[in-house]
Amino acid sequence: xxxxxxxxxxxxxxxxxxxxxxxxxxxxxxxxxxxxxxxxxxxxxxxxxxxxxxxxxxxxxxxxxxxxxxxxxxxxxxxxxxxxxxxxxxxxxxxxxxxxxxxxxxxxxxxxxxxxxxxxxxxxxxxxxxxxxxxxxxxxxxxxxxxxxxxxxxxxxxxxxxxxxxxxxxxxxxxxxxxxxxxxxxxxxxxxxxxxxxxxxxxxxxxxxxxxxxxxxxxxxxxxxxxxxxxxxxxxxxxxxxxxxxxxxxxxxxxxxxxxxxxxxxxxxxxxxxxxxxxxxxxxxxxxxxxxxxxxxxxxxxxxxxxxxxxxxxxxxxxxxxxxxxxxxxxxxxxxxxxx
Amino acid sequence: xxxxxxxxxxxxxxxxxxxxxxxxxxxxxxxxxxxxxxxxxxxxxxxxxxxxxxxxxxxxxxxxxxxxxxxxxxxxxxxxxxxxxxxxxxxxxxxxxxxxxxxxxxxxxxxxxxxxxxxxxxxxxxxxxxxxxxxxxxxxxxxxxxxxxxxxxxxxxxxxxxxxxxxxxxxxxxxxxxxxxxxxxxxxxxxxxxxxxxxxxxxxxxxxxxxxxxxxxxxxxxxxxxxxxxxxxxxxxxxxxxxxxxxxxxxxxxxxxxxxxxxxxxxxxxxxxxxxxxxxxxxxxxxxxxxxxxxxxxxxxxxxxxxxxxxxxxxxxxxxxxxxxxxxxxxxxxxxxxxxxxxxxxxxxxxxxxxxxxxxxxxxxxxxxxxxxxxxxxxxxxxxxxxxxxxxxxxxxxxxxxxxxxxxxxxx
Numbered sequence: 159x160x161x162x163x164x165x166x167x168x169x170x171x172x173x174x175x176x177x178x179x180x181x182x183x184x185x186x187x188x189x190x191x192x193x194x195x196x197x198x199x200x201x202x203x204x205x206x207x208x209x210x211x212x213x214x215x216x217x218x219x220x221x222x223x224x225x226x227x228x229x230x231x232x233x234x235x236x237x238x239x240x241x242x243x244x245x246x247x248x249x250x251x252x253x254x255x256x257x258x259x260x261x262x263x264x265x266x267x268x269x270x271x272x273x274x275x276x277x278x279x280x281x282x283x284x285x286x287x288x289x290x291x292x293x294x295x296x297x298x299x300x301x302x303x304x305x306x307x308x309x310x311x312x313x314x315x316x317x318x319x320x321x322x323x324x325x326x327x328x329x330x331x332x333x334x335x336x337x338x339x340x341x342x343x344x345x346x347x348x349x350x351x352x353x354x355x356x357x358x359x360x361x362x363x364x365x366x367x368x369x370x371x372x373x374x375x376x377x378x379x380x381x382x383x384x385x386x387x388x389x390x391x392x393x394x395x396x397x398x399x400x401x402x403x404x405x406x407x408x409x410x411x412x413x414x415x416x417x418x419x420x421x422x423x424x425x426x427x428x429x430x431x432x433x434x435x436x437x438x439x440x441x442x443x444x445x446x447x448x449x450x451x452x453x454x455x456x457x458x459x460x461x462x463x464x465x466x467x468x469x470x471x472x473x474x475x476x477x478x479x480x481x482x483x484x485x486x487x488x489x490x491x492x493x494x495x496x497x498x
Numbered sequence: 499x500x501x502x503x504x505x506x507x508x509x510x511x512x513x514x515x516x517x518x519x520x521x522x523x524x525x526x527x528x529x530x531x532x533x534x535x536x537x538x539x540x541x542x543x544x545x546x547x548x549x550x551x552x553x554x555x556x557x558x559x560x561x562x563x564x565x566x567x568x569x570x571x572x573x574x575x576x577x578x579x580x581x582x583x584x585x586x587x588x589x590x591x592x593x594x595x596x597x598x599x600x601x602x603x604x605x606x607x608x609x610x611x612x613x614x615x616x617x618x619x620x621x622x623x624x625x626x627x628x629x630x631x632x633x634x635x636x637x638x639x640x641x642x643x644x645x646x647x648x649x650x651x652x653x654x655x656x657x658x659x660x661x662x663x664x665x666x667x668x669x670x671x672x673x674x675x676x677x678x679x680x681x682x683x684x685x686x687x688x689x690x691x692x693x694x695x696x697x698x699x700x701x702x703x704x705x706x707x708x709x710x711x712x713x714x715x716x717x718x719x720x721x722x723x724x725x726x727x728x729x730x731x732x733x734x735x736x737x738x739x740x741x742x743x744x745x746x747x748x749x750x751x752x753x754x755x756x757x758x759x760x761x762x763x764x765x766x767x768x769x770x771x772x773x774x775x776x777x778x779x780x781x782x783x784x785x786x787x788x789x790x791x792x793x794x795x796x797x798x799x800x801x802x803x804x805x806x807x808x809x810x811x812x813x814x815x816x817x818x819x820x821x822x823x824x825x826x827x828x829x830x831x832x833x834x835x836x837x838x839x840x841x842x843x844x845x846x847x848x849x850x851x852x853x854x855x856x857x858x859x860x861x862x863x864x865x866x867x868x869x870x871x872x873x874x875x876x877x878x879x880x881x882x883x884x885x886x887x888x889x890x891x892x893x894x895x896x897x898x899x900x901x902x903x904x905x906x907x908x909x910x
Contacts, residue, residue, distance in 0.1 A: 299858065
């Protein structure tokens with residue numbers, strides 16, 4: 159009797175997870191486009207322009223869905239058509255592994271930070287594959303740049319994640335060191351001493367420096383540089399495929415900012431206000447997305463308004479030396495914090 | 499990205515490209531991201547303006563000359579008008595000379611501000627581009643107050659100008675000078691303090707002082723390579739003789755000449771300040787007097803019909819020296835022939851030198867760095883109708899053809 163009940167609970171749980179996951183995926187896609195609209199308005203206002211309507215990204219996507227999907231004669235059709243789906247799907251999957259406020263991730267326990275980094279990486283690789291299979295010289299150059307850029311920013315990214323995990327493990331934070339929930343349930347700042355806080359600060363800046371490259375925004379929009387190589391790897395894309403790429407770009411921005419928030423700014427509003435029950439979860443959920451928006455505005459919008467575009471070798475050098483160095487410094491400081 | 503593999507690929511920039519304002523093709527031989535060599539293929543926007551001029555009288559040609567270029571429209575008519583005045587022996591009243599100088603300098607400000615914005619846009623610095631566009635709006639408004647138009651001013655005529663600087667206009671002009679002296683600093687600082695601007699412009703598209711002379715670069719391009727070349731200084735025309743204009747060179751500010759895009763940027767920015775000073779001086783010294791040598795149009799046309807001779811004029815446009823040559827025949831109402839040599843024609847020759855050993859990412863910036871005006875430049879296009887092929891005439895061939903033509907004309 160009891161066994162049967164558990165079985166029923168199990169299947170109910172799976173059904174619930176599928177439904178909740180689907181709802182979350184749709185919610186995240188819409189939210190990422192909304193955030194892009196906010197980003198564009200902020201960007202425009204900072205340049206003393208009026209900017210597009212808030213829902214412009216939605217109109218763009220809807221328009222693109224209705225347009226003809228052109229596959230160039232020299233393209234490899236299966237790779238060309240498949241790449242946007244893989245890019246969007248992998249970026250979308252990240253959302254399932256990120257805890258939102260006090261809500262556990264839908265697939266929590268089935269994947270951790272390493273998986274998230276791989277998913278974001280896979281999304282970038284899919285874009286590069288799309289570029290390589292376009293049969294256009296500009297797309298090819300763009301895809302090469304994307305690959306080089308990826309190799310450059312993966313180093314500081316990996317350094318940040320592994321240092322944090324090692325610190326979490328050694329300082330005895332409860333939970334698995336690579337799991338995002340560990341960092342959400344207990345802010346990493348609270349267990350560190352003074353040296354450790356400076357170390358974490360270094361890691362935070364290093365991670366924020368990676369955000370523009372991960373999301374393909376100025377000054378790291380080198381693979382999509384429109385005044386240089388005509389939008390680079392999405393040069394040949396149109397219609398539905400381009401819409402998928404646009405969604406993938408917005409989702410990557412959202413996912414990356416969500417990871418930054420989960421790792422470094424996990425504070426809960428509900429706990430602060432002493433709420434409980436449903437209200438607690440709702441407040442935390444909303445607060446989480448507000449934090450993501452703030453990180454996106456600070457880490458993406460303001461950066462892309464203030465700077466021009468790097469050249470690929472300059473970006474590579476920046477990530478390997480300056481940002482890599484910063485991450486390494488953070489790592490050393492965290493080590494000192496644990497040892498001393 | 500295999501740099502140094504020895505195998506090169508051809509990448510076309512243009513004819514239509516986001517980073518370019520006008521159609522021109524640069525075929526780049528690229529090894530990885532590095533440009534090994536470049537071939538420039540113009541010829542996409544030839545309109546046959548000089549041919550059209552042969553069916554028009556000099557006054558009508560003014561409006562044709564104005565449409566050679568969108569930015570240096572007054573430079574072209576000024577140059578044409580001076581060539582006609584040279585051919586017909588017309589002297590321009592002093593006040594008209596000063597007003598022409600003011601409009602020329604306004605146009606230089608317009609051109610340089612626009613260019614600086616577009617240069618920033620080329621390497622993805624959209625905020626500076628938008629700031630540049632806002633700044634540009636002011637000078638366009640002032641030109642509208644002065645002439646009634648924002649792009650093709652229609653304000654110059656043979657023997658003078660058609661619009662006077664009234665006290666009201668003078669006030670607007672002085673307001674503009676104050677506005678730019680305050681606001682342009684902001685743009686200058688935004689553009690020069692930005693580390694990425696420095697990284698993108700320094701040591702990019704280098705044109706050495708020797709090469710600049712060898713390939714006959716003009717205007718801000720040659721000044722960016724450190725040479726003191728400026729027709730307003732070396733061969734003053736209109737009111738410039740009384741204004742003591744000094745050529746702007748980068749070494750005066752930085753003490754060093756790189757000859758790169760950054761130096762060209764610097765020269766243009768400093769020239770905006772210089773232009774503001776020139777306008778201020780012109781307004782202070784503006785003499786009283788007539789606006790035109792002959793205000794009666796039929797009378798002027800009648801005089802021009804009787805005029806006979808060839809007139810040459812060369813002036814310092816925003817992009818370099820603009821040269822017009824006009825032939826008028828006595829008894830003929832129309833212009834017999836007219837030749838335009840815009841500065842881009844000379845500056846474009848040094849593109850392949852600038853491209854060498856730069857990155858593919860720099861290509862549009864290098865093309866833009868000479869402030870190209872392709873529609874100014876394209877005066878000739880050789881096409882073979884039967885095969886539809888476009889070919890480039892070599893120098894030797896051109897020389898031969900010229901000799902043949904001369905012999906034919908001489909009846910030999």
